[in-house]
Amino acid sequence: DAKTTQPNSMESNEEEPVHLPCNHSTISGTDYIHWYRQLPSQGPEYVIHGLTSNVNNRMASLAIAEDRKSSTLILHRATLRDAAVYYCILTFEKLTFGTGTRLTIIP
């Protein structure tokens, strides 16, 4: 499986945008880029996914580099409820989680 690299932790101020980076230099042409987040003692929650083009939904935006070797999850206005571990996953047929980024929101 192609690997992803994310920073272990990030902090952001409440009500400010957050940019969570993910490197995936060995991505293959069939891999979709998925983002999930997990709050303590809960199952992960789907955030967004894409293949080549940037994607927007009600939760976030996904910016994908032209060469697809990196992507950025954008939370446009962070709230305290966005504090979670965010996982960037490359998926083709199965979901394999890496270590993720622990996002802390500062009030």
Add this chain to the structure above:
Amino acid sequence: GAVVSQHPSWVICKSGTSVKIECRSLDFQATTMFWYRQFPKQSLMLMATSNEGSKATYEQGVEKDKFLINHASLTLSTLTVTSAHPEDSSFYICSAGTGAAAALGNYGYTFGSGTRLTVV
């Protein structure tokens, strides 16, 4: 939106007994389900992939005779931890997807809320 119900949310069992965890897709047909386990402060570890009506595919190092997975219908998959021991204590999570799009990755998977298993 898609909902996956996982039951029980927590269970305590004696060493040597078996425990069954259920994962149900409530409002969609789940052709593919994944089972994970998660130790404290660690990421999710994929245990197996199950497709409705066929045998589960286990990840390397996961004992298929110990972790029995059944995906007999499009809405239900079960994980049975047989002859549980304290080292099996963990947080078990299922996720479900549907259709060919899910198999190709063009689908957001829905996760259950997890089952915390404690073996004493």
